[in-house]
Amino acid sequence: MTDIRPIIGITTYRQAADWGTWRQVVADLLPSDYARSVEKAGGIPVLVPPLADREAARAVLGRLDGLLIAGGADVNPARYGQEPDATVVRWYDDRDDSELWLLAEADGLRLPVLGICRGMQLMAVAAGGTLVQHLPDVVGHDRHTGGDNAYAPIPVVVEPGHRLSGLLGDGVTSASHHHQAVAEHPGFVATARDADGVLQAMEAEGDRFEVGVQWHPETTDDVRVIEGLVEAAAAHAVGRS
Numbered sequence: 213m214t215d216i217r218p219i220i221g222i223t224t225y226r227q228a229a230d231w232g233t234w235r236q237v238v239a240d241l242l243p244s245d246y247a248r249s250v251e252k253a254g255g256i257p258v259l260v261p262p263l264a265d266r267e268a269a270r271a272v273l274g275r276l277d278g279l280l281i282a283g284g285a286d287v288n289p290a291r292y293g294q295e296p297d298a299t300v301v302r303w304y305d306d307r308d309d310s311e312l313w314l315l316a317e318a319d320g321l322r323l324p325v326l327g328i329c330r331g332m333q334l335m336a337v338a339a340g341g342t343l344v345q346h347l348p349d350v351v352g353h354d355r356h357t358g359g360d361n362a363y364a365p366i367p368v369v370v371e372p373g374h375r376l377s378g379l380l381g382d383g384v385t386s387a388s389h390h391h392q393a394v395a396e397h398p399g400f401v402a403t404a405r406d407a408d409g410v411l412q413a414m415e416a417e418g419d420r421f422e423v424g425v426q427w428h429p430e431t432t433d434d435v436r437v438i439e440g441l442v443e444a445a446a447a448h449a450v451g452r453s
Contacts, residue, residue, distance in 0.1 A: 218277035218445035220255040222246050223311055223331070225284050226262045226304065246282055246328075249430040255442040262310040269313035277452075278324040278421075278445030280438075281311055281331030283428060286392060289345060292337045297345035299391065312338050324421035324444035326437065329390055332414065332424025341396040348391065351408040356388050363387035363431055368412045374403045375415050375423060379440045386412065386427030393426065400424070420444075 228236040240261035247257035258276065263269050273279065288303040289296045291312075311331075315338045318325050327335040333343055348354045358364040366388040370377045386406075394411045404413035404425075416422035421444030429437045 216446040216449055217254060217256050218442060218449045219258055219275070220250045220278045220280055220442065220445060221258050221260040221272065221276040221314075222250065222280045223282050223307070223314065224259050224261050225282075226307060227285075242282055243430075245428075245430040246280065249435045249438050250280065250442065253435045253439040253442040255438075255445060260310075260314070262304075262306045263313065266313040266317065269310065270317045273314065273317050273321055273323055276323065277449040278326070278441050279314060279318050280441065281315070281325065281327040281334055283329035283331060283389075285330065286345075287330065287334055287337055287343065289343075292342045294342070294345065299346040308334070322420050322448070324441055324448055325423070326421070326441040327424035328430065329426060329428060332426055333392060333394055335422075335424045336394040336397040336400065336414070339397065339399045341394060341398055341400075344393045344395050346391055347393050347410065350393075351410065354391070356393075356408075356410065357391050358389040363389045363428060366406050366412075366427065368404050368406050368427065370404045370413070371402070374401065375421065375440065376403045376413050376425075376437070379436045384427075384434065386425075387429070387431045388427050390426060394424075 224240045224242040226240050229239040250257040286300050286303050311334050355364050366386045368386045369383050370380050397414050400414040403415050406412050412426045414424050
């Protein structure tokens with residue numbers, strides 16, 4: 213764990229929510245596991261709601277040391293040139309816009325980035341890649357989806373010789389909750405798969421931390437992937453000062 217506590221921006225949902233006596237109020241929200249895992253890894257979490265324009269994304273990132281693109285709803289299939297599958301019935305264009313702006317601006321700043329679940333998928337789409345819209349149609353089962361308020365334990369094999377293997381070794385039992393997956397990922401190297409051949413992690417080549425994982429490390433006690441982001445963000449903060 214680093215001695216420096218870098219500031220990590222975490223993207224959020226914007227959708228209707230209930231609390232107290234209020235019902236279906238449009239809110240910017242995120243499960244607290246994300247912020248808690250960043251704190252456990254030695255960082256300072258800051259929630260980033262969907263932003264109005266790319267200039268706002270640039271301004272926000274100028275004050276952050278690292279970026280975590282969180283999980284959530286499906287990406288609009290039009291973003292990767294496809295019509296929606298029957299199972300893809302809801303997406304949030306404002307969030308897609310905001311996170312794509314953040315990723316583009318993070319590239320220019322060489323800011324460390326971690327994508328979790330949807331976040332990994334959006335990283336692939338931002339790079340010109342595509343997604344498997346409904347994974348059960350490809351692998352023949354729905355075990356990756358977990359269940360209502362539940363994550364499925366999916367064993368993942370990590371390829372040696374990459375940033376991720378330096379963090380996790382040769383494998384991990386993931387906390388899985390997804391019905392989509394990355395198909396094409398230009399500019400990224402596949403660094404982990406499961407027994408079905410589903411891409412479970414990818415990373416960019418070079419010295420910048422730019423990693424996507426399909427599972428949810430923030431829901432477990434194993435925050436080594438998030439520690440990797442925090443360490444890279446701390447180094448980025450030192451290099452910028």
